[in-house]
Amino acid sequence: MSSEHPIGRRPGDPEVTRAAVLDAARSMFAEHGFEKATIRAIAAEASVDPALVLHYFGSKDKLFVSAHQLPFSPEDVESAIFDSDLDGLGERIARFYLSALAVPGSPAVSLLRATATHEEAAEMLRTFIDLTLMGPGLETVPGPDRRFRMSLVASHLLGVLFGRLILGIPELAESDLEDIIRPLATTFQRYLTDQI
Amino acid sequence: MSSEHPIGRRPGDPEVTRAAVLDAARSMFAEHGFEKATIRAIAAEASVDPALVLHYFGSKDKLFVSAHQLPFSPEDVESAIFDSDLDGLGERIARFYLSALAVPGSPAVSLLRATATHEEAAEMLRTFIDLTLMGPGLETVPGPDRRFRMSLVASHLLGVLFGRLILGIPELAESDLEDIIRPLATTFQRYLTDQI
Numbered sequence: 121m122s123s124e125h126p127i128g129r130r131p132g133d134p135e136v137t138r139a140a141v142l143d144a145a146r147s148m149f150a151e152h153g154f155e156k157a158t159i160r161a162i163a164a165e166a167s168v169d170p171a172l173v174l175h176y177f178g179s180k181d182k183l184f185v186s187a188h189q190l191p192f193s194p195e196d197v198e199s200a201i202f203d204s205d206l207d208g209l210g211e212r213i214a215r216f217y218l219s220a221l222a223v224p225g226s227p228a229v230s231l232l233r234a235t236a237t238h239e240e241a242a243e244m245l246r247t248f249i250d251l252t253l254m255g256p257g258l259e260t261v262p263g264p265d266r267r268f269r270m271s272l273v274a275s276h277l278l279g280v281l282f283g284r285l286i287l288g289i290p291e292l293a294e295s296d297l298e299d300i301i302r303p304l305a306t307t308f309q310r311y312l313t314d315q316i
Numbered sequence: 317m318s319s320e321h322p323i324g325r326r327p328g329d330p331e332v333t334r335a336a337v338l339d340a341a342r343s344m345f346a347e348h349g350f351e352k353a354t355i356r357a358i359a360a361e362a363s364v365d366p367a368l369v370l371h372y373f374g375s376k377d378k379l380f381v382s383a384h385q386l387p388f389s390p391e392d393v394e395s396a397i398f399d400s401d402l403d404g405l406g407e408r409i410a411r412f413y414l415s416a417l418a419v420p421g422s423p424a425v426s427l428l429r430a431t432a433t434h435e436e437a438a439e440m441l442r443t444f445i446d447l448t449l450m451g452p453g454l455e456t457v458p459g460p461d462r463r464f465r466m467s468l469v470a471s472h473l474l475g476v477l478f479g480r481l482i483l484g485i486p487e488l489a490e491s492d493l494e495d496i497i498r499p500l501a502t503t504f505q506r507y508l509t510d511q512i
Contacts (some may be wrong), residue, residue, distance in 0.1 A: 236432030242483050271487035279475020287438050293469035303512040307503050316499040
């Protein structure tokens with residue numbers, strides 16, 4: 121153990137360093153929220169250089185996703201959903217989220233359960249929605265009320281996940297996913313591009 | 317204490333009897349589910365005559381609602397939502413449920429929290445949905461897939477309640493309820509009466 125590395129980390133062991141940064145990130149995001157938990161503060165908490173955090177994780181968004189083992193990153197959503205024209209936007213959203221999350225073994229189960237009882241988990245899920253559905257790609261949706269429109273979309277997705285995975289409403293839990301995606305796609309397209 | 321009343325209840329004290337029936341009902345509904353928990357079994361558990369249970373509560377539906385302090389009964393839903401023609405059905409559903417539940421102090425908060433972590437609460441909420449949205453009034457909705465259509469409606473309502481009350485998505489939590497009811501009403505009408 122070297123005195124230059126007071127918490128006993130061996131220099132040059134990237135796995136140990138990564139794990140320490142992820143621990144620090146989870147605790148800082150939970151305590152201070154996404155905006156106020158800076159890379160600098162997370163690095164300090166993990167006793168590493170801020171440049172190393174960026175070297176390992178690329179950005180605060182990506183660090184957040186890695187720290188919480190979230191199923192996809194803001195970049196995945198950007199390219200799957202927003203990097204095309206508005207036609208078909210509702211369908212892409214319904215398909216992307218439900219294919220990833222409305223399935224057996226979905227990470228949405230533990231996330232929704234935790235959210236219902238822990239404010240830190242709720243903060244995490246709000247941030248995840250902010251970084252993905254409400255991320256920069258949302259600028260492609262016209263109208264000053266685009267965040268409100270997307271919050272209606274988010275509510276419907278949350279409700280399908282809750283009803284299918286947590287509550288176990290038979291008609292939602294046992295239906296073919298395509299039969300759910302189709303009507304939601306039409307609803308989402310209307311919420312995002314029509315008069316509501 | 318009379319030997320004819322082995323659990324020490326005083327004859328003719330209706331409040332004590334009511335409370336015993338409600339206790340028995342909660343425990344039997346949680347253990348056996350709504351269908352299998354008969355009035356007869358609940359009465360036996362409470363050491364009262366089945367006729368007395370019906371005298372106090374009127375029906376198993378109403379006993380279920382009373383036992384769980386639910387915010388409204390199947391009859392309330394029937395008359396508020398289904399006792400008119402199909403025009404405006406979506407709007408009536410959105411307005412009735414959100415006015416009752418998407419408000420400060422809503423009983424939906426504890427119900428959703430409990431549902432996320434306790435199977436008995438999930439069973440209770442599934443039964444509540446079955447007795448209200450999926451009750452006899454649903455027969456007014458055309459098509460053999462009416463339960464599936466209504467499950468889409470239920471999912472959206474659940475999601476708005478979860479997003480507004482539990483998760484605290486700002487655009488849902490801070491919006492005027494009318495601004496949420498309007499787009500949901502259109503969606504619900506489409507789900508229940510159009511091609512989906």
